[in-house]
Amino acid sequence: MKVACVGGGPGSLYFSILMKQVDPSHDITVYERNPAGSTYGWGVTFWDELIDALHAADTDSATAIIESSVRWDKWITHVQDRMTATMEGGDEGFGVGRRRLLDILTERARSLGVRVEFEHEIAGEEELTGADLVVAGDGVNSGLRERHADHFGSKVVFGRNPYIWLGTTKVFDAFVFSFVETTHGWIWCYGYGFSEEHSTCVIECSPATWKGLGFDRANEGDSLRLLEKLFAHVLDGHPLIGRDHADGSAHWLNFPTLTNQRWYRGNLVLLGDAAHTTHYSIGAGTVLALGDAAALVEALRGGTGLESALACYERQRKAPIRSSQKAALRSAEWFEHLPRYINLPPRHVVALLGRRHSVLMPHVPPRLYYRLDQAVDQLAGVSRLAYRVYAKVTRRKDAEASH
Structure with missing residues (x-):
């Protein structure tokens, strides 16, 4: 298959890497309009559940990404001079420089035989007439998508x-x-x-x-x-x-939340921010783009024909993306309605900040929500303790029965 990836972001590069692993004979070119080393943003975040997925998909790039990342397992919240709270434990977070991430993925793609062409802008898919598949990974302002905005059903809410x-x-x-x-x-x-x-x-x-x-x-x-x-x-x-x-x-x-009713048109398919965006306050944009790449490769390797593969990709990715976008919108709205929460006792503010993705919170008085949330946590703690006691008693009885 001859593949053209428009846009040299993490999603396009990772897709090219995984496609080459499936079949080294694929002819893949990534076109990036900016010079090498030129990128917006500073660092991107991801969480510990991504680590296993990266290693399973491509160990070489995963190892380089982890070695270039910094880690944290605590969260510090300052509320003016009223309080500083530290929360430790829970999921481990990672930060990696966006430029470093792109360098790692570019180097890995080239080592597998992918051509990465910088300072090469693609204005329309007619410039890629020889390609069997055109992957639009050119960001939220995707030129390829905008040429067919009516077909894709694109909508942006700021x-x-x-x-x-x-x-x-x-x-x-x-x-x-x-x-x-x-x-x-x-x-x-x-x-x-x-x-x-x-x-x-x-x-x-x-x-x-x-x-x-x-x-x-x-x-x-x-x-x-x-x-x-x-x-x-x-x-x-x-x-x-x-x-x-x-x-x-x-x-x-002002952050643009992008949705699309359809993700492909003929041999043109959307990926990453060209297909969807999620508010930065949940730190999921890069992870979702990598997930798109893996899902698209998996759909294409099914051998069902291009149109069926792209339809499968769209169908499989829409549900998790929709869920992430809803969580991100609730997170953004929590900050947009900050006066509703910020004058509560500081420990309440911190607890509600951690629950800002809740569907229920906007519809319940914040003090009541906090009390309900604490009660649920206490019940969950009692349940965990009861289970541990039950498991311990069961193991002892089993051991006695075996003797």
């Missing part, structure tokens, strides 16, 4: 809160949330490490706070200086690092 994606030389050893109250309302950051030198720092606030603090008028330099003052308690004197723009503007955005 989040209310503006955010800015920054880096910092402060290396966090935990995943950090920090909420700061200003005279114009609350502003908060999410911080996590992704290398031994840098961390990601995403900062968000309501539109009223953003405008009240003057970010609608400030250039990037002034914006960064104000943000460094607001979050001095977590940055420990380290600077925030933005993205260079010719006009000096700060890169504030």
Whole structure:
């Protein structure tokens, strides 16, 4: 099969790697419009459940990714000067530099015989007439998808809160949330490490706070200086690092949640952010793109014909993506309605922050939800204890019976 992947992000590169493993005779080219080493963003996150899947799919790239990642198993939450809470245990989190991740996947793809062409923009699939399959992995603003937006049934809904994606030389050893109250309302950051030198720092606030603090008028330099003052308690004197723009503007955005009714048209198929996006507050975008890649390869290897394979891929991926998008929207809405929660006792705020994906929470008074949640946890603890006692008694009886 001759395959053209448009867009050199993690999804396209991982798809090319897995396809080559299935059949080295596949002729695969990845086209990326930007120069090598040029990428947006700082670090990406993933969680420990992904590790086994990466190793099962491709041990070489998995090993390199894990060796290049930093880990954390605690979460620290600052609520102004009222409280600092630390939660340890639970799922292990990982951060890896986006540029490093792309370098690993590019090197691995090339080692398997994939051609990766940088600074080669594809405007339309007619430029790829010899390809049996065209994979559109060219991001949320996919040009290939937009040419057929009516067919795909594309829909974008923008989040209310503006955010800015920054880096910092402060290396966090935990995943950090920090909420700061200003005279114009609350502003908060999410911080996590992704290398031994840098961390990601995403900062968000309501539109009223953003405008009240003057970010609608400030250039990037002034914006960064104000943000460094607001979050001095977590940055420990380290600077925030933005993205260079010719006009000096700060890169504030409103997050676009993209959905598509259909994921393929003829031999053109959508993958990753070209097919769907999930709000950054759940840290799932890269993981879902890798999952798309694996699912598409699995569908294609079934030998049922291209159209049947693409239909199978669409059908199998839509359910998990829909579930993730719903969880992400509930997470985004929790932050959009922060005043509903932030003035509760600090321990309540932290508990509700951890449950922000809940379907029920928006419809129940926060104090009542907290009490119900604590009661459920206590009952679950009693159930676990009862099971351990039951299992211990059963094992003792079995041992006595065997004698």
